[in-house]
Amino acid sequence: xxxxxxxxxxDVFGTVVDWRSSIIAxxxxxxxxKNINGVDWADFADAWRAAxxxxxxxVRRKRRPWANLDQLHxxxxxxxxxxxxxxxxxxxxxxxxxxxxHRLDPWPDAVAGLTRLKKRYIIAPLSNGNLAxxxxxxxxxxxxxxxxLGAEVARHYKPEPEAYLTAVRLLGxxxxxxxxxxxxxxxxxxxQALGLKTAFVVRPSEHxxxxxxxxxxxxxxxxxxRDFLDLADQLDA
Amino acid sequence: xxxxxxxxxxDVFGTVVDWRSSIIAxxxxxxxxKNINGVDWADFADAWRAAxxxxxxxVRRKRRPWANLDQLHxxxxxxxxxxxxxxxxxxxxxxxxxxxxHRLDPWPDAVAGLTRLKKRYIIAPLSNGNLAxxxxxxxxxxxxxxxxLGAEVARHYKPEPEAYLTAVRLLGxxxxxxxxxxxxxxxxxxxQALGLKTAFVVRPSEHxxxxxxxxxxxxxxxxxxRDFLDLADQLDA
Numbered sequence: 053x054x055x056x057x058x059x060x061x062x063d064v065f066g067t068v069v070d071w072r073s074s075i076i077a078x079x080x081x082x083x084x085x086k087n088i089n090g091v092d093w094a095d096f097a098d099a100w101r102a103a104x105x106x107x108x109x110x111v112r113r114k115r116r117p118w119a120n121l122d123q124l125h126x127x128x129x130x131x132x133x134x135x136x137x138x139x140x141x142x143x144x145x146x147x148x149x150x151x152x153x154h155r156l157d158p159w160p161d162a163v164a165g166l167t168r169l170k171k172r173y174i175i176a177p178l179s180n181g182n183l184a185x186x187x188x189x190x191x192x193x194x195x196x197x198x199x200x201l202g203a204e205v206a207r208h209y210k211p212e213p214e215a216y217l218t219a220v221r222l223l224g225x226x227x228x229x230x231x232x233x234x235x236x237x238x239x240x241x242x243x244q245a246l247g248l249k250t251a252f253v254v255r256p257s258e259h260x261x262x263x264x265x266x267x268x269x270x271x272x273x274x275x276x277x278r279d280f281l282d283l284a285d286q287l288d289a
Numbered sequence: 290x291x292x293x294x295x296x297x298x299x300d301v302f303g304t305v306v307d308w309r310s311s312i313i314a315x316x317x318x319x320x321x322x323k324n325i326n327g328v329d330w331a332d333f334a335d336a337w338r339a340a341x342x343x344x345x346x347x348v349r350r351k352r353r354p355w356a357n358l359d360q361l362h363x364x365x366x367x368x369x370x371x372x373x374x375x376x377x378x379x380x381x382x383x384x385x386x387x388x389x390x391h392r393l394d395p396w397p398d399a400v401a402g403l404t405r406l407k408k409r410y411i412i413a414p415l416s417n418g419n420l421a422x423x424x425x426x427x428x429x430x431x432x433x434x435x436x437x438l439g440a441e442v443a444r445h446y447k448p449e450p451e452a453y454l455t456a457v458r459l460l461g462x463x464x465x466x467x468x469x470x471x472x473x474x475x476x477x478x479x480x481q482a483l484g485l486k487t488a489f490v491v492r493p494s495e496h497x498x499x500x501x502x503x504x505x506x507x508x509x510x511x512x513x514x515r516d517f518l519d520l521a522d523q524l525d526a
Contacts, residue, residue, distance in 0.1 A: 122461065174424055184461030187411055187436050199424050199437040204459065222441065224359065224421030 054287045057249060059223050060169055061178035061201060063210075063234035064186065066258040068166075068177070068195065069156035072097050078152040082145070088138060094260065096136060103128035108180060108209040118207050120182035126150045153181070154188040159255065163194050165280020172289040176201045178219045178232065180209050199223075211242035220248070233283065237270040244271065251275035251283055291524045294486060296460050297406055298415035298438060300447075300471035301423065303495040305403075305414070305432065306393035309334050315389040319382070325375060331497065333373060340365035345417060345446040355444050357419035363387045390418070391425040396492065400431050402517020409526040413438045415456045415469065417446050436460075448479030457485070470520065474507045481508065488512035488520055 065071045079093035107124040110116050129150050169175050177186050179202040186200045203209045206218035220230050227247030234240050235255035244250045250273040256263055269276050277283035302308045316330035344361040347353050366387050406412050414423050416439040423437045440446045443455035457467050464484030471477050472492035481487045487510040506513050514520040
């Protein structure tokens, strides 16, 4: 399977890091510090994440100029705080809460798997997260990326073709030399249509205990893996 | 001195890696394999490098569309081979020789110094080299970059302001939070004019035994260091 593959690019939110548990934990910690009562921080995390695709869609459809994910997250955060009646945060506390996305924890297998894969392949995020978010996350979590690619460098959000093709071009490779790795079928379908190789990694608790989507591959992907260690096994890394 | 600095960006050719010795060694090895006689490979390295700034200047002045450094190096290589009467290389051998710039060796202190600096700061190249060149170089040499920045991401060659300011923006920082590190006065003067902090690292043999330029700082830079270990000492890393 590994024949001809030079680089692996990775979706990050949900695939490399467990955004939901991390946002819940940081919300709870803030709530305790600030004596904010009666908030379900899982609802908070889900509401904030639910605003993610619609915000990017405004950019994709060019209804607004380019805005990176820190900016979109911040606008969405202000709305979610208001909707849930969370008040009393200072500007600095709100900005710090927005950077919770820079402090997401990796799935337990992610660092070990990436470390093995890095020995044989170029590894880079191909995420809708902005570069600073991904750099700060990587330094905190120990993600050993070779480069930081993704939406901000391309100025196009996945699944727009430019997001994937800019990464391929910057790596100096052909699409079939790059394997897109994600826990989301839609991401892999878009990459595959452009000629990239694809690896589906199942993350059955990304959305919590009741997850109903992306529990299995819904396409003819090149690799289907249980986690990043299984992915490394299958790619002889 | 380290107050407020979050990231260090690095010039690469001459500052992190010893391009001249590396190109000479790779030329000599090719000459031996191919029985190419009578070529002074130091002259070859110097002639190839002498074509570097004029080629970028065509792009800076918009006399041609954007072309990355692999492309410029390749055009220059064809000319230098012809000028020096080096013939008999196959297309594959010529392309491999062009990628000699992906295989440059670091100065002896570079990996150890960067490894120390990375613990305290974000570290990234801010080079005129293209991203693939810098990724391949880093993997071979063990340069532990947090991200790969520089001309290709900005689509502007240093010392154009956009090259530096794009890196600062992608890092999510203000200019004064970023320290440009280089062995070349001109690079630091350009960065300083935009508000970046500056560190001059002396590389007295970059151009070989007869070097006459960049032997000392010619500006009021924030740090002047003997090598990357001295830089790490001065920045408390």
